[in-house]
Amino acid sequence: MKQWIFLGIAIVGEVVATSALKASDGFTKPVPSLIVAAGYIAAFYFLSLALRSIPVGVAYAIWAGLGVVLVTGFAWFHYGQKLDAAAGVGMALIVSGVVVMNLFSKSIAH
Numbered sequence: 001m002k003q004w005i006f007l008g009i010a011i012v013g014e015v016v017a018t019s020a021l022k023a024s025d026g027f028t029k030p031v032p033s034l035i036v037a038a039g040y041i042a043a044f045y046f047l048s049l050a051l052r053s054i055p056v057g058v059a060y061a062i063w064a065g066l067g068v069v070l071v072t073g074f075a076w077f078h079y080g081q082k083l084d085a086a087a088g089v090g091m092a093l094i095v096s097g098v099v100v101m102n103l104f105s106k107s108i109a110h
Contacts, residue, residue, distance in 0.1 A: 007062060019078070
């Protein structure tokens with residue numbers, strides 16, 4: 001169970017860091033730039049802890065997939081990024097894939 005908490009923290013770190021990239025304005029603003037660095041350090045550290053017991057392909061698929069969906073949601077909410085129906089369907093497919101992997105894959109220790 002601990003490995004899934006580590007993966008969740010890694011995902012949050014990646015989402016925070018990626019979302020702060022725009023605010024860093026090409027690393028010209030110190031505070032958002034520090035948030036980017038701290039977020040990525042935390043993301044990779046906790047991902048490495050999760051990889052002790054979650055297969056790398058599974059962990060990366062979940063990390064990347066949920067990261068894409070959460071960053072897109074943040075950009076829509078905070079930056080007013082426009083999303084069309086195709087984007088919504090694509091994100092639903094990503095989330096569906098993560099759910100299918102977690103519920104039915106024999107690659108994941110349940």
